[in-house]
Every structure is written in C-alpha cells, then in structure tokens.
Amino acid sequence: DKYKIAVIPGDGIGNEVMEAAIYVLNALNINFDYVYGEAGDECLEKNGTALPDETLDIIRNSDACLFGAAGETAADVIVKIRQEMKMFANLRPVKSYPNTNSLSDNIDFMIVRENTEGLYIAGEESYTDEGAVARRIITREAEKRIIEYAFKYAKENNKSKVTGVHKANVLKKSDGLFKDVFYEVAKRYPEIATEDYYVDATAMYLITKPESFDVIVTTNLFGDILSDEGAGLVGGLGLIPSANIGEDAALFEPVHGSAPDIAGQGKANPIAMMLSAIMMLRYLGENEAANRFDGAILKVLNEADILTGDLGGSATTMELAEEVKNNL
Amino acid sequence: DKYKIAVIPGDGIGNEVMEAAIYVLNALNINFDYVYGEAGDECLEKNGTALPDETLDIIRNSDACLFGAAGETAADVIVKIRQEMKMFANLRPVKSYPNTNSLSDNIDFMIVRENTEGLYIAGEESYTDEGAVARRIITREAEKRIIEYAFKYAKENNKSKVTGVHKANVLKKSDGLFKDVFYEVAKRYPEIATEDYYVDATAMYLITKPESFDVIVTTNLFGDILSDEGAGLVGGLGLIPSANIGEDAALFEPVHGSAPDIAGQGKANPIAMMLSAIMMLRYLGENEAANRFDGAILKVLNEADILTGDLGGSATTMELAEEVKNNL
Numbered sequence: 273d274k275y276k277i278a279v280i281p282g283d284g285i286g287n288e289v290m291e292a293a294i295y296v297l298n299a300l301n302i303n304f305d306y307v308y309g310e311a312g313d314e315c316l317e318k319n320g321t322a323l324p325d326e327t328l329d330i331i332r333n334s335d336a337c338l339f340g341a342a343g344e345t346a347a348d349v350i351v352k353i354r355q356e357m358k359m360f361a362n363l364r365p366v367k368s369y370p371n372t373n374s375l376s377d378n379i380d381f382m383i384v385r386e387n388t389e390g391l392y393i394a395g396e397e398s399y400t401d402e403g404a405v406a407r408r409i410i411t412r413e414a415e416k417r418i419i420e421y422a423f424k425y426a427k428e429n430n431k432s433k434v435t436g437v438h439k440a441n442v443l444k445k446s447d448g449l450f451k452d453v454f455y456e457v458a459k460r461y462p463e464i465a466t467e468d469y470y471v472d473a474t475a476m477y478l479i480t481k482p483e484s485f486d487v488i489v490t491t492n493l494f495g496d497i498l499s500d501e502g503a504g505l506v507g508g509l510g511l512i513p514s515a516n517i518g519e520d521a522a523l524f525e526p527v528h529g530s531a532p533d534i535a536g537q538g539k540a541n542p543i544a545m546m547l548s549a550i551m552m553l554r555y556l557g558e559n560e561a562a563n564r565f566d567g568a569i570l571k572v573l574n575e576a577d578i579l580t581g582d583l584g585g586s587a588t589t590m591e592l593a594e595e596v597k598n599n600l
Numbered sequence: 601d602k603y604k605i606a607v608i609p610g611d612g613i614g615n616e617v618m619e620a621a622i623y624v625l626n627a628l629n630i631n632f633d634y635v636y637g638e639a640g641d642e643c644l645e646k647n648g649t650a651l652p653d654e655t656l657d658i659i660r661n662s663d664a665c666l667f668g669a670a671g672e673t674a675a676d677v678i679v680k681i682r683q684e685m686k687m688f689a690n691l692r693p694v695k696s697y698p699n700t701n702s703l704s705d706n707i708d709f710m711i712v713r714e715n716t717e718g719l720y721i722a723g724e725e726s727y728t729d730e731g732a733v734a735r736r737i738i739t740r741e742a743e744k745r746i747i748e749y750a751f752k753y754a755k756e757n758n759k760s761k762v763t764g765v766h767k768a769n770v771l772k773k774s775d776g777l778f779k780d781v782f783y784e785v786a787k788r789y790p791e792i793a794t795e796d797y798y799v800d801a802t803a804m805y806l807i808t809k810p811e812s813f814d815v816i817v818t819t820n821l822f823g824d825i826l827s828d829e830g831a832g833l834v835g836g837l838g839l840i841p842s843a844n845i846g847e848d849a850a851l852f853e854p855v856h857g858s859a860p861d862i863a864g865q866g867k868a869n870p871i872a873m874m875l876s877a878i879m880m881l882r883y884l885g886e887n888e889a890a891n892r893f894d895g896a897i898l899k900v901l902n903e904a905d906i907l908t909g910d911l912g913g914s915a916t917t918m919e920l921a922e923e924v925k926n927n928l
C-alpha cells in the first residue's frame with residue numbers, strides 16, 4: 273500500500289511540529305506519498321487567500337491529511353475545511369501521560385465533538401454597530417450521526433460509558449432535541465452505561481472527577497471549550513491531538529495553535545502533532561505502526577530525559593523527534 | 601436601618617443552607633425584616649407555577665433577596681427573575697480557602713457574567729422534530745454595561761487586571777463587537793491591565809494559571825460554564841456564592857443547585873449560601889458585619905474541625921452554622 277498524505281504545515285510552530293512528526297513517520301517503513309498544501313496567515317499574505325482551492329483539492333485527493341496549525345486565520349481555514357469536507361466528527365482524546373503536569377494519573381477519555389453545526393455554521397445574519405445575532409443550529413440528523421459515532425467508538429474501544437453534554441435546561445428545544453436523540457441512540461447500546469450533564473456541571477466535574485469519564489459527546493462549541501479544559505487537566509495543549517473524520521476525508525491536527533510567541537525557535541513540543549499522526553495511522557488501519565509510535569512516545573515521556581520546555585525539559589523539537597525515533 | 605430581605609429558600613438543600621445562613625445573619629445585630637417567598641419545583645406542584653407573581657413582588661419590594669436553590673424548574677425561576685428584575689450583572693467570586701480541595705492556594709478572581717442576553721433570552725423561535733435554532737443576541741448596550749461594571753469593580757477593589765473572554769474568531773460579528781467594546785471601555789481605565797482570550801483558551805488557562813486572573817468579564821453562557829469550572833478549581837460548588845445585581849434589585853444565591861441526592865439530610869455545606877449573604881451585606885453597605893461573618897468562616901475553615909462531608913468532615917449543616925456563629 274502507498275498512502276497519499278496531504279500535508280498542511282500552516283503557520284508558526286505548525287511547520288516545526290510537522291517536520292518532527294514526519295521525521296518519525298518516515299522511520300516506520302510505510303510507503304507515504306506526501307503532497308504539501310498551503311494554508312493560513314502566510315498563505316493569505318502570499319496568495320490573497322488563507323485557503324486556496326488547490327489545498328482543498330489536495331485534501332480531497334488524499335487518503336488522509338496532516339494539518340499543523342494556522343495563525344490569525346485559523347477559524348477561516350480549519351472551520352472551512354471541516355465543513356467543505358463534511359468532517360462531522362471531531363475526536364479529542366484527553367489522557368494523562370507520565371512526567372507531565374496532569375492533575376491525576378488516571379485521566380483517559382475521548383471527547384467526541386460535533387463538527388459541522390451549532391454556532392459554527394449559520395453565520396451572523398443580522399448585525400449593526402449596536403448588536404448582532406448569531407444562530408445556533410441543532411439538527412436531529414447531525415446530532416444523531418455524532419451520537420451514534422460516539423457509541424460506536426465506545427463499543428469498539430471497550431469504553432464503558434458515554435456522557436452526553438448539553439444545556440437543555442436553558443436551550444430547551446435545541447439541546448432538548450440533543451438529549452432526546454442521545455437517549456434514543458443509547459437504547460441500542462444497552463451494554464454501555466450512559467449519563468447526561470449540563471455543560472456547566474461538566475466543566476466542574478472534569479476537574480473534580482476526571483477519571484469518571486470515558487467518552488463525552490457534545491455539540492460543537494461545548495466540545496471546543498471542554499477539550500481545551502481537558503488539555504489543562506493533563507498539563508496543556510502540547511499533548512492533545514485530534515482527528516476530524518468524515519465519510520470520505522479525514523484530517524489530523526494538534527489542538528494547539530501556531531504559538532507565534534515561540535515559533536521559529538525550534539522548541540515547540542511536537543507530541544500533540546505526533547499523537548495526531550498516530551490517530552491517522554489507526555484511521556488508515558496501520559495499527560502495528562501506530563502502537564510502535566505510541567510506545568516510543570510513552571518511553572520518552574517515562575524516561576523524562578529528552579523533553580521540551582513546556583514539559584520541564586530543554587530539548588529541541590527535533591531532539592525529541594530523534595529520541596522518539598530511537599525508541600521505535 | 602431596617603432592611604427588608606426577600607427570602608426564597610426554594611427546593612432541596614436550598615431550605616437547609618438558607619436556615620444556616622440566616623442563623624448566622626441573626627447574630628450580627630442588624631435589623632432584618634425577612635419576607636419569605638415561594639419558588640421552584642415544590643411551588644410549581646402546589647401553586648401551578650414555579651414563580652408566582654407574589655414572589656416577584658416580594659423581591660421588588662425588598663432591599664435585597666436571598667435565594668437558596670431551585671430543582672428542575674431552576675431555569676424557569678432564576679433566569680426569569682434575573683430578566684424581570686433587570687439584574688444585569690452576575691458576580692461569581694472564585695477563591696481558594698484553606699483545607700479545601702483547591703488546586704492552588706492563591707486563586708482569587710471574580711467572574712463578571714452578563715446576565716440578560718446571549719443565548720439566554722431569545723428563545724428558540726423555529727423548531728421542529730428535526731431541528732431547532734437558538735438565537736444568541738449580543739448588544740453593544742448590554743455588553744458595554746457589563747464591561748463597565750467589571751472595570752469599575754476592578755478599580756474599587758484594587759484588582760489590577762481585567763480579562764475579556766469571547767469567541768471572536770468564530771463569532772466575528774457578535775463577539776467581535778464584545779471585543780471592540782471591551783477595549784473601548786478599557787481605554788478609560790489606563791491604570792488597569794487588560795487582556796482578552798478565547799473562551800476555549802480560557803477554559804485551559806483557568807487550570808494551568810488560575811492565579812493569573814483577577815477579574816474576568818464575559819457573556820452569559822460563557823460565564824455560566826467558566827464559573828462552574830472555577831468551582832471545580834477551588835474544590836466544588838460548596839464554596840461559590842454569587843450576586844445578581846440590577847439598578848434597583850439584587851439577589852444573592854449560591855451557584856450550587858438543590859442537590860436532591862443529599863436534600864433533607866441536614867448535611868449540605870452552607871458556606872456558599874453564607875458567602876452569598878456576605879455579598880449581600882456588602883451590597884447593603886454593612887461592611888463591618890460582612891468582615892466579621894467572613895472572618896468567622898475563615899476561622900472555621902482554618903481550624904478544619906467542624907466541616908461538612910464535602911470538605912472531608914462530618915458536621916451537619918447547622919453544626920457548621922453554630923461554629924461560624926461562635927467565631928463571629
């Protein structure tokens with residue numbers, strides 16, 4: 273097999289962490305054909321658009337896409353890709369690793385975020401200098417699809433519980449619908465435990481009982497907020513990868529941004545990007561390679577010898593990559 | 601002075617924590633005239649409405665209102681009161697106390713939450729069984745008012761920084777407006793430092809650098825989510841009071857709910873309700889009494905002898921109240 277991988281490093285540390293991840297990928301003896309595409313702030317400056325059609329085509333014609341980070345234009349780039357490619361499921365694992373600032377050693381849950389609607393699509397139709405109205409759209413179709421995805425994910429990965437998160441006490445119709453659909457789908461998975469919480473309560477429980485969560489499924493913006501909170505739980509964004517999955521396209525990106533403050537200094541933590549590449553390997557069915565890559569990262573974190581600054585070390589991005597490669 | 605205080609215990613532990621708070625208030629030698637009003641689930645069952653007009657009148661005719669908690673009907677009761685009484689500012693202090701499960705000893709910030717608009721008012725106009733649209737309304741007037749409130753609060757309380765929280769990268773018009781107004785108002789307070797973050801980043805920073813925050817100002821639902829997260833930071837909802845402030849009305853309530861699981865057992869932690877009563881005392885200008893009450897709670901927490909179950913002790917609600925009273 274030869275895989276066609278769209279590679280979009282983007283801006284800032286996106287370039288650095290991408291180089292590091294690909295450095296390790298290349299040591300796995302899998303045949304990758306990388307096709308590079310541009311997107312982001314620099315691309316905007318150069319080409320007059322932050323997301324050229326050619327880049328979308330590259331993603332369209334790939335087996336999977338690796339995405340680094342975009343700067344100021346992040347919303348225009350990544351939200352547009354998610355929507356154009358109908359990548360409806362955004363998967364964000366939150367997991368405590370050794371020798372990190374994790375609040376607890378036993379955090380391990382997956383946030384399954386709806387990726388196409390909510391407050392992210394409708395735009396703000398009416399606005400003046402005095403006010404604006406944004407529309408939050410919740411459809412049975414999209415929420416059912418994501419909830420089903422979450423339950424399937426739980427089943428296939430031996431997770432015992434799915435938590436539905438909403439604000440149905442205030443958003444009685446839209447999140448009421450989410451809650452109804454959640455329990456409709458749950459009925460078909462009697463072996464999986466279920467619970468539902470309000471989003472505010474969830475924001476508290478993530479801190480007071482993070483070990484209690486297995487799989488969380490929620491609407492778009494709530495998933496955005498809770499996954500960054502999840503990053504905080506396990507020591508920061510340097511360790512949170514993500515997958516954007518659709519019927520015929522998939523994109524893998526770290527949850528962190530382009531970090532202009534440390535860009536170009538070769539000291540960014542590449543682990544979130546590497547973990548994203550591992551999610552890609554599993555998506556492609558390359559589980560053995562994924563396990564090797566994962567095991568190597570775990571060894572490096574366990575040894576805690578060669579770590580980047582955010583993890584308390586002083587290694588460069590590529591020194592860490594080298595160390596991971598040596599531990600494959 | 602004789603103060604007319606509207607007292608709405610509500611449901612579940614609302615009754616128990618209210619009794620405890622009033623027990624201590626009565627030992628402060630201030631002349632309070634308590635007028636009790638009904639609201640909540642039990643009230644709905646009894647009177648066919650969760651929020652009778654008489655209760656609204658009692659609040660209207662009071663100098664301040666103490667509110668316990670409502671059960672399933674919480675949204676209908678408390679959101680309606682906030683809107684009817686135009687209580688535009690929701691203040692939620694997050695503070696670490698000794699001998700609690702706080703993530704850090706130096707957490708001390710105030711969340712100033714807009715309390716009248718955002719996703720909380722517009723209702724969901726169009727909905728079918730297949731989908732629903734909620735409208736998120738952001739007006740210059742309401743956001744300017746709350747941002748001004750936050751800066752004034754910072755100034756009067758010697759806080760050095762105000763953080764504006766929004767999602768202007770996605771909600772470009774509405775939260776773009778919030779951000780613009782934030783910096784417009786900030787200009788008039790050159791002595792106060794400012795910063796603005798996306799709500800998702802804030803959810804992370806609250807965990808990774810909670811000590812860095814002084815005053816956070818944000819829109820309605822973001823304030824709801826972040827304040828519960830704040831509760832998690834300092835060991836749970838048992839310690840988070842709140843104030844709802846308008847031009848001619850003010851209501852003080854713990855952020856926690858009616859906790860049906862422990863209701864009626866006399867073991868609820870009354871401190872959030874007591875801290876709410878202290879916020880009321882300050883609102884009424886009774887600063888000396890507020891300081892005494894506050895000091896007594898601090899002593900009880902420092903001694904860590906008489907604490908409720910959520911704080912690792914085994915005292916009852918009223919035993920804790922007795923202990924606070926003895927330390928006045």
Ligand SMILES: CC(C)[C@H](C(=O)O)[C@@H](O)C(=O)O
Pocket residue numbers: 346347348350351496527769770800
């Ligand atoms: C850049 C931004 C639009 C994006 C989002 O809100 O989805 C980011 O925060 C994320 O979580 O991927």
Ligand SMILES: CC(C)[C@H](C(=O)O)[C@@H](O)C(=O)O
Pocket residue numbers: 441442472674675676678679824855
């Ligand atoms: C009960 C609910 C409607 C309310 C809110 O969302 O404002 C509560 O969560 C709060 O924070 O006071």
